[in-house]
Amino acid sequence: MSTHPGDGAAPPAAVELHGITKRFPGVVANHDINIAVGAGTVHAIVGENGAGKSTLMKTLYGMHQPDEGTIAIAGSTVQLNSPSEAIKQGIGMVHQHFMLADNLTVLENVVLGAEHLHGIGAKARATITRLSAQYGLGVEPGRLMEDLGVGDRQRVEILKVLYRGARIIILDEPTAVLVPQEVDELFDNLRELKQEGLTVIFISHKLDEVLSVADDITVIRRGTTVATVDPANTTARELATLMVGGQLPVPELRESTVTDRVVLELADVTVESAQDRTVVDGVNLAIRAGEIVGIAGVEGNGQSELIEAVMGMRPAAKGRITLDGTDITGWQTRAIREAGVGYVPEDRHRHGLLLESPLWENRVLGHQTQRPNAKGPLIDRAGARADTQRIVEEFDVRTPGIDVQADALSGGNQQKLIVGREMSGSPKVVVAAHPTRGVDVGAQAAIWDHLRAARAQGLAVLLISADLDELIGMSDTLYVILRGRLVAEADPRSVTPEQLGSAMTGAGLDPRAANGNDAATENEAGA
Numbered sequence: 379m380s381t382h383p384g385d386g387a388a389p390p391a392a393v394e395l396h397g398i399t400k401r402f403p404g405v406v407a408n409h410d411i412n413i414a415v416g417a418g419t420v421h422a423i424v425g426e427n428g429a430g431k432s433t434l435m436k437t438l439y440g441m442h443q444p445d446e447g448t449i450a451i452a453g454s455t456v457q458l459n460s461p462s463e464a465i466k467q468g469i470g471m472v473h474q475h476f477m478l479a480d481n482l483t484v485l486e487n488v489v490l491g492a493e494h495l496h497g498i499g500a501k502a503r504a505t506i507t508r509l510s511a512q513y514g515l516g517v518e519p520g521r522l523m524e525d526l527g528v529g530d531r532q533r534v535e536i537l538k539v540l541y542r543g544a545r546i547i548i549l550d551e552p553t554a555v556l557v558p559q560e561v562d563e564l565f566d567n568l569r570e571l572k573q574e575g576l577t578v579i580f581i582s583h584k585l586d587e588v589l590s591v592a593d594d595i596t597v598i599r600r601g602t603t604v605a606t607v608d609p610a611n612t613t614a615r616e617l618a619t620l621m622v623g624g625q626l627p628v629p630e631l632r633e634s635t636v637t638d639r640v641v642l643e644l645a646d647v648t649v650e651s652a653q654d655r656t657v658v659d660g661v662n663l664a665i666r667a668g669e670i671v672g673i674a675g676v677e678g679n680g681q682s683e684l685i686e687a688v689m690g691m692r693p694a695a696k697g698r699i700t701l702d703g704t705d706i707t708g709w710q711t712r713a714i715r716e717a718g719v720g721y722v723p724e725d726r727h728r729h730g731l732l733l734e735s736p737l738w739e740n741r742v743l744g745h746q747t748q749r750p751n752a753k754g755p756l757i758d759r760a761g762a763r764a765d766t767q768r769i770v771e772e773f774d775v776r777t778p779g780i781d782v783q784a785d786a787l788s789g790g791n792q793q794k795l796i797v798g799r800e801m802s803g804s805p806k807v808v809v810a811a812h813p814t815r816g817v818d819v820g821a822q823a824a825i826w827d828h829l830r831a832a833r834a835q836g837l838a839v840l841l842i843s844a845d846l847d848e849l850i851g852m853s854d855t856l857y858v859i860l861r862g863r864l865v866a867e868a869d870p871r872s873v874t875p876e877q878l879g880s881a882m883t884g885a886g887l888d889p890r891a892a893n894g895n896d897a898a899t900e901n902e903a904g905a
Contacts, residue, residue, distance in 0.1 A: 390453030392417040392546055392577040393438065393469075398447035400433055402786070405778060407433040409602045411447070415546075415594075420568055420578045422588035422609075425598035425621055426818040428776050428788040431581050432474075434598070435548050438579075439471045440464035451546070470544030472535040474551040474581075474789060474816050475727045478523050485519035488538050495541070509540050513567050525651075527678030528724070529560060536567075547571065548579045551789075551816045553587055560676070565591045583818045585614040597621055622820050629826055629851030631833070635668035636854050641838035642688070642719075642807045647697035649683045649862075657683045659862040660697070665807065670829065670839040672853030672870070674846065676882050680862035681842050682724060685809055688840070689721055690714045702806055715744055720800035724811040724842070726789075730796045733785035737777060740784050741766040741799055748803060769798035774824055790817035797825050801832055808832070811842045826852060846875040860884055 391414040398411040408430045415421040425431050437444050440458035448455050451467050458464045461471075478487050489495075489502050496502040503519045510517040515533045526534070532552065539547055553561045568578050568591060582588050588595055589609045596606045597620040605620055642665045649658035658680045665671045675681050686692035688699060690711040699707045701717055715721070721744070723729035731740050742762050746752060750761035766780045773794045777787055784792060793816070800808055813829070814822045829839060829852065843849045849856060850870050858866040858881045866881050 389417060391415055391450070392419075392452060393579070394450040394453075395434070395438070396448050396450070398434065398437060398444045398449070400430075400437055400442065400444050406601055408437070408444070411598070411601075411603050413596050413603060413606070415577060415579060417452070417577055418572055418575050419593040420572055420580055420591055422580045422582060422592035422595045423598060424582060424585065424588055424595060424617060426790070426820050428791060429598045429621075429818075430601040431598055432550065432788065435471065435550060435579070435581060438464070439469060439548060465542055465544070468543065468545035469548070470539030470542055470546070471548040472532070472539055472550060472552065475725070476531050476535050478531055478534060480522075480524035482523055483519065484517055484521050484523060484526075484534055487523055487534060488519075488541050492542050495543075505541065506537065509537055513537075513540065513570060514563065515567070527682070529677040545575070546577045546579065548581070550581045551583070552580065553582065553584060561587065583816070583822075585617045585819075589614060589617070618819055621818070629822075629848045631670070631830065631852060631854060634854065635834050635836075637667045637669075637836065639667045640664045641667050641702055642840065643698075643700040644688070645698045645700070647684070647687060647699060648695045649680070649687045649692060650695045651683070656695075657862050658687065658694075661862075661864055663857070663864065665838040665840055667806075667836040667838055668833055669854045670833055670841050670852055672841045672843065672849040672856045673859050673864075674843075674849050674856065674868070674878050674882055675859035677844065679859050679882075681859050682811075683862075684859070685724070685811055685840070685842060688714075688809055689719065716748065718804075718806035720803075720805040720808040722796055722800050722808065722810040722813045726792055726796055731784045731792060734783055736783060737770070737775075737780045737787075737795060738763045738766040740795060741769060741780075743799070745799065745803065765802065769795065769802065773798035773828065774821075790821035793817050794821055794824065797828060801828055801837075804835075805837065807838045807840065809840045809842075812844060813841070814843075814845065814848060846878050850875065850878065858882055 393415040395411055395413045398408050399406070400408040411434055423431050436442055438449060440460045440463050443459060449458060450456065456467055458467065485503055485506060488506055489498050496505045506517065506519045515537055517533055517537050552564060571578055580588065580592060589612065592609050594606055595609055595612065595617065597604050597617065599621060644661050644663040647658060647661045648656060651657050661684060663671065673681055683692060687694045690709050694707060698705055701719065706714055706717065727733060732743060742757060746757060750758060750765045752758055763780060769775065770777060770780060775791050775794045775798065777791060787795070797813060814825050817825065833839060841849065841853060850873060853870045856868045856870045856873070857864045858868060858878070860882065868878055868881065
């Protein structure tokens with residue numbers, strides 16, 4: 379029944395979840411969840427990893443069905459047996475780990491499975507171009523997906539949802555890959571969506587962000603809803619207490635542990651793309667034992683390629699990479715790992731885990747020739763299993779056991795498993811790309827603690843992150859990368875996130891050069 383303004387009754391909620399319970403073997407993921415999402419609002423859902431947020435959103439998106447409870451869309455109870463049924467009800471979801479095919483163009487990815495809407499030619503291209511302009515997404519239909527950075531991939535995913543006519547959009551950790559300026563742009567986009575009557579459900583761990591953009595915030599703890607609060611009358615600390623029963627962790631390094639011994643050195647390293655375009659341009663960098671060196675940059679400015687060159691995943695066109703005095707330029711990834719380099723990858727699903735394998739096999743991944751995973755040429759199953767149990771306990775990986783598949787774990791617990799694996803075996807260097815991306819405040823604090831402890835033991839860390847507070851708080855030395863060059867060095871003790879964000883876009887900061895006199899001149903010109 380339609381509700382008219384004169385009826386005096388409020389319009390029905392865009393989405394209403396009532397008594398939702400979802401069980402898996404050995405675990406109750408959601409228990410008696412109750413949420414009402416107002417039409418034309420941004421509704422944030424916050425909670426620790428493993429609290430049940432993703433399970434709940436997958437239920438709303440038809441990826442699995444609740445064991446108990448009901449879902450109502452605009453006042454009508456619905457049965458969502460598949461994502462296609464959710465899409466018919468106007469629900470779209472942008473997953474934290476993107477569902478995109480690298481070998482296809484943006485247009486092909488957007489229309490895939492929705493060819494019946496506007497075909498695959500000029501009409502589809504025009505629709506994509508219009509939607510991209512309307513919501514300020516800056517998406518180019520002809521670009522090949524494998525050439526796009528993580529930020530651009532996210533915008534393609536949002537456009538895919540809009541293309542299918544979604545009126546209710548679920549965003550899972552949408553700001554994890556963005557710098558402050560891009561977050562502001564995304565939030566402007568969300569406000570535009572809201573003004574046009576669309577409803578946004580926003581899953582996040584970044585409490586200050588949800589406070590700035592959400593109309594309502596629901597907190598989930600241990601699988602059930604504990605409160606829905608008004609952001610205007612709530613602080614980040616109050617939210618953190620509701621989430622975890624404790625205070626917000628702060629990224630910070632206390633006393634300096636930096637030594638004089640250079641462990642990893644890059645000398646004039648240049649990397650080219652498959653199209654012979656220079657993506658890393660003459661980088662000079664030295665990381666000493668007991669030092670965390672942070673690199674700040676807008677996604678797609680060469681940081682991913684720089685890491686891949688260090689790890690032997692991509693050849694250096696020029697320059698030299700030295701590990702503890704040994705030239706490792708051109709070495710295979712396995713040899714670099716065996717020489718003592720740990721690697722926390724940017725995308726844990728693509729490069730960090732075998733999702734359909736048990737945890738103990740994931741412990742072996744990338745370390746299959748090393749103890750305790752191997753005895754001679756053979757995998758030491760007992761040794762690997764025992765060490766996986768140690769990692770689970772030491773790094774607080776919440777799991778029913780080490781035989782469960784990796785995809786059964788929440789994102790934060792997957793990340794803690796990877797960090798535990800890469801910090802095992804006393805590495806000399808850890809290359810950490812977004813080590814706390816998409817993890818909750820509790821897991822964040824744990825990962826920072828492990829990095830601090832390893833640093834005190836003499837570990838050298840190369841830290842890449844889109845979280846500027848993390849970079850500033852956890853770096854002994856901090857550089858800015860722009861168009862493949864280290865263009866500036868910032869003092870982590872005094873720089874602000876706003877100054878760092880400004881330098882990342884090529885403006886301001888006026889620090890001393892990190893890559894030679896020409897970089898200093900560029901900075902002075904831009905300041």
